[in-house]
Amino acid sequence: MELYRIKGGKRLFGTYKLSGAKNAVLPILAATLLSGAESRIVNCPDLSDTEAMFRLLRQTGCSVRREGEAAVVNSNILRSSELSASLMNSMRSSVFLLGPLLARCGQVTLSDPGGCNIGVRPIDFHLNALKQMGAEIVKKESALVCRAQKLRGADLRLPFPSVGATENLLMAAVFAEGETRIRNAAREPEIVDLQNFLKTCGAEIRGAGSGEILVRGTETPLQDAEYSVMPDRIEGGTILLAAAAAGGDVLIENAVPGHLMSLLSLLERSGCEIQRESGSVRLKAAERLRAAGYVETRPYPGFPTDLQSPFLTVMSLADGQTEIRETIFENRFKAAEQLKRMGARIEIKGQRASVTGVEKLSGARVRAQDLRGGAALVLAGLAAEGETIVENICHIDRGYDKFEVALSHLGAEIERMKE
Ligand code: UD1
Numbered sequence: 220m221e222l223y224r225i226k227g228g229k230r231l232f233g234t235y236k237l238s239g240a241k242n243a244v245l246p247i248l249a250a251t252l253l254s255g256a257e258s259r260i261v262n263c264p265d266l267s268d269t270e271a272m273f274r275l276l277r278q279t280g281c282s283v284r285r286e287g288e289a290a291v292v293n294s295n296i297l298r299s300s301e302l303s304a305s306l307m308n309s310m311r312s313s314v315f316l317l318g319p320l321l322a323r324c325g326q327v328t329l330s331d332p333g334g335c336n337i338g339v340r341p342i343d344f345h346l347n348a349l350k351q352m353g354a355e356i357v358k359k360e361s362a363l364v365c366r367a368q369k370l371r372g373a374d375l376r377l378p379f380p381s382v383g384a385t386e387n388l389l390m391a392a393v394f395a396e397g398e399t400r401i402r403n404a405a406r407e408p409e410i411v412d413l414q415n416f417l418k419t420c421g422a423e424i425r426g427a428g429s430g431e432i433l434v435r436g437t438e439t440p441l442q443d444a445e446y447s448v449m450p451d452r453i454e455g456g457t458i459l460l461a462a463a464a465a466g467g468d469v470l471i472e473n474a475v476p477g478h479l480m481s482l483l484s485l486l487e488r489s490g491c492e493i494q495r496e497s498g499s500v501r502l503k504a505a506e507r508l509r510a511a512g513y514v515e516t517r518p519y520p521g522f523p524t525d526l527q528s529p530f531l532t533v534m535s536l537a538d539g540q541t542e543i544r545e546t547i548f549e550n551r552f553k554a555a556e557q558l559k560r561m562g563a564r565i566e567i568k569g570q571r572a573s574v575t576g577v578e579k580l581s582g583a584r585v586r587a588q589d590l591r592g593g594a595a596l597v598l599a600g601l602a603a604e605g606e607t608i609v610e611n612i613c614h615i616d617r618g619y620d621k622f623e624v625a626l627s628h629l630g631a632e633i634e635r636m637k638e
Contacts, residue, residue: 220610220611220613220637220638221612221613221635221636221637221638222608222609222610222611222612222635222636222637222638223597223600223607223608223609223612223615223623223633223634223635223636224606224607224608224633224634224636225582225597225600225601225603225606225607225608225609225631225632225633226605226606226632226633227465227580227582227600227601227602227603227604227605227606227607228465228602228603228604229465229601229630229631229632230465230466230467230504230630231461231462231465231466231467231468231469231601231626231629231630231631232467232468232469232629232630233469233470233628233629233630234469234470234471234472235458235469235470235471235472235625235628235629236471236472236473237450237451237454237455237471237472237473237474238262238264238265238450238451238454238620239261239262239263239264239288239447239448239449239450239451240264240409240412240448240449240450240451240452240453240454241264241266241268241269241451241453241454241617241618242382242407242409242451242453242525243408243409243412243413243448243449243451244260244263244264244269244290244448245268245269245272245312245315246312246315246383246386246390246409246413247260247412247413247416247446247448248260248263248269248272248273248276248290248292249272249276249312249315249316249318249319249390250315250319250390250413250416250417250420251276251281251292251294252276252279252281252294252297252316252319252320252323253294253319253322253323253390253393253394253417253420253422253441254294254420254440254441254442254443254444255294255295255323255440255441256293256294256295256420256440256441256442256443256444257291257292257293257295257443258291258292258293258294258416258420258443258444258445258446259286259289259290259291259443259444259445259446260289260290260291260292260416260446260448261288261289261445261446261447261448262288262289262447262448262450263285263288263289263290263448264448264451264620265620265621266616266617266618266619266620267613267616267617268310268312268617268618269290271306271309271310271313272310272312272313273290274306275302275306275307275310275313275316276292276294278299278302278303278306279294279297279298279299279300279302279316279320280294280296280297280298280299281293281294281297294323297320297323297324300320300323300324300326300327300328301327301328301329302316302320302327302328302329302330303330304330304361304362307329307330308330310617311383312383313329314329314342314345314383314387315383315386315387315390316329317329317345317349317365317387317391318345318349318386318387318388318389318390318391318392319390319391321349321354321365321367321370321391322370322390322391322392322393322394322395323394325366325367325368325369326364326365326366326367327364327365328359328362328363328364328365329362329363329365330361330362330363342383342384344377344378344379344381344384345381345383345384345387345388346363346365348373348375348377348384348388348401349365349367349370349387349388349391351373351375352367352370352371352372352373352375352388352391352392352395352399353367353369353370353371353373354366354367354370355367369394369395369396370391370392370394370395370396370436371395371396371397372392372395372396372397372398372399372434372436373395373399373400374399374400374402375388375399375400375401375402376402376403377401377402377403377404377405378403379403379518380403380404380405380406380430380518381405382405382407382409382410382518384405385401385404385405385410385432386409386410386413388401389401389410389413389414389417389424389427389432389434390413390417392434392436393417393422393424393434393436393437393441394436394437394438395434395436396436397435397436398433398434398435398436399433399434399436400431400432400433401431401432401433401434402430402431403430404426404427404429404430404431404432405518405519406428406429406430406518406519406520407518407519408428408449408452408475408478408519409449410427410428410432411427411428411449412448412449413427414427414428414432415427415446416444416446417441419444419445419446420441420442420444421437421439421441421442422434422437422441423435423437449475450473450474450475452474452475452478452479452523453523453525453526453591453618454618454619454620454625455471455474455478455479455500456479456482456523456525456526456529457526457529457591457594457598457619458471458625458626458629459471459479459482459483459486459500459502460482460486460526460529460530460532460533460598461529461597461598461601461626461629461631462502462504462629463486463489463491463502463504463505463508463533464532464533464536464598464599464601464602465504465598465601465602465631466504466506466602467503467504467629467630468501468502468503468504469501469502469629470499470500470501471499471500471501471502472498472499473498473499474498474499474500475498476495476496476497476499476500479500480520481517481520481521481522481523482522482523482526482530483495483500485511485514485522485530486502488509488511488512489505489508489509489510489511489533489534489537490505490506490507490508490509491503491504491505491508492505507537507538508533508534508536508537508538508576509537509538509539510534510537510538510539510540510541510574510576511530511534511537511541512540512541512542513541513542513544514530514541514542514543514544515543515544515545515546516543516544516545516546516547517546517547518547524545524546524547524548524551525591526591527543527545527551527591528551528552528553528554528589528591528592528594528595529591529594529595529598530543531543531552531554531555531558531565531572531574531595532554532558532563532595532596532598532599532602533598534574534576535558535563535564535565535574535576535577535580535599536576536577536578536579536580536602537574537576538576539575539576540573540574540575540576541573541574541576542571542572542573542574543571543572543574544570544571545570545571545572546570549570551589551591551592552567552572553588553589553592554588554589554591554592554593554595554596555567555572557585557586557588557592557596558580558585558595558596558599560583560585561580561581561582561583561585561599561600561603561607562577562579562580562581562603563577563580563599564576564577579602579603579604580599580602580603580604581603581604581605582600582603582604582605582606582607583603583607583608584607584608584610585599585600585607585608585609585610586609586610586611587609587610587611587612587614587615588611588614589614590614590615590617590618591618592614593609593611593612593614593615594615594618594619594622596609597609597615597622597626597633600633601626601631601633610638612635623635
């Protein structure tokens, strides 16, 4: 087991270039399955989740190789549409393989997808919509067997704008008969990235980024493509929040300020100075942060649930009271208990966290329990007095490409160690 040792109290200064987005590259890698051709995915971050996706793709018969920052996937020959329970359990995003495999092979056997332990995370929206597209889905012991000789286009309406369901259905519809309309679609920028990748391969899709997506099914095979993944807005937001917590002045290069709108206005409200340029964001930290008041997580363009835990750390250090309501996942305040061990004053009641800011946090031994909650503990360690040990950092490795290297580059004292 590995851990981080952090000596707190160092302000962060300098420039950081964002990695490719985890939440964009995972569905894009799944979509390479559809093409039956060679896809070169540039700016592919080095994460344990991307490695897990490579293993899943290989299990289906794809060849996958790394060429520096690119991943090259050839899905010409597929030999299996059965996804092993152990691989599926290692990552929630394994569910993305359902749509493309069904479209390509006409049958998929899968077990329950895993991932961060942040809530129940059902896949009923995915399954119900696929049934509307003609799929037959039966439960066989602990596995689900999905079959469809040929999916057919349908007029779909999601009960909630689920990111994963929107992406899965968009992929499933590429080879369906006729048109598929996805209403109440999620609008996250990562969905636009997936659409753009598939269009580069020759698919006919429009509307991603809005609440309605239209896919015209095609019989023509897709083609070889090279595609560069969008920058990671959640990594960008986390680095900005790190600077807000620890103090300093950082410039994020390769960022799209529009993707971070909700966070940037909250940081301004808290007294940080933000400069937005096309392609970069700069944050000068407030001398003393002000509480943001009331904040709730919402689907894009609202405040992202993935930044809620790091934001909790920052508000723990702000002057005044903040109320944070989590509306997307029911179990996303796990970092709070650990932050309290560092001196934070947080009260959790159901889906609400009431935070009374303190002047300083103190170093402690804490334990990451999920990806973004783990990042929140690192941020607290950077801002705290003394030494912090963050255990169980395998969670953080799922979604941040060499987090300690990024933070050290900005002046933090953080090292990765074996337990
Ligand atoms: C994606 C992101 C994750 C982010 C989340 C919300 C990736 C790889 N992961 O996760 O980082 O936190 O969006 O922005 O992109 N739901 C159902 N039934 C379903 C599907 C979802 O009830 O079939 C519920 C979920 O339990 C949750 C809500 O819908 O309460 C949103 O989930 P969803 O948008 O699907 O999240 P993911 O795609 O899993």
